[in-house]
Amino acid sequence: MWISSRMRPAPPTADADLGVTTIAGKEAGVLTRGEVRNLPVYSPGGYAWAPENGAEVLVIKGGPGGAEQCVVGTRQERTEEERAAGGDLRPGEVRITGPGGSAIYLKADGSVDIRGFLTINGIAYAPCTCGEGI
Secondary structure, eight states, X not given: OHHHHHXXXXXXXXXXXXXXXXXXXXXXXXXXXXXXXXXXXXXXXXOOOOOOTTOEEEEEEESGGGOEEEEEEEOOOOOHHHHHHTOOOOTTOEEXXXXXXXXXXXXXXXXXXXXXXXXXXXXXXXXXXXXXXX
């Protein structure tokens, strides 16, 4: 009888937590229930991302007792233009956003919308004016 009173189930642990980055970069520091440093950052294939300081990020826990952790992403947010137009991404569309309002939209109709200052091989893009004025 005394053994059964000493046997308690292990306290439940969360498999994921929402945290705030305290150290930016590809090995981030995140504050969830306590600060954890040197967490690897994972992104979808072909996409590289380094969270900024103060960003809300999702931390996935694994391994024994949730000891192995990694940062996997941030909450998706709509831009001001999308809010004004009432638009969201349609299924299959991709939006890559960066600081300062720059963005690349890969749309379902096959078009690509680039927002921001465009450079090609480090040179500012200027549309061709070939044949104008002839």
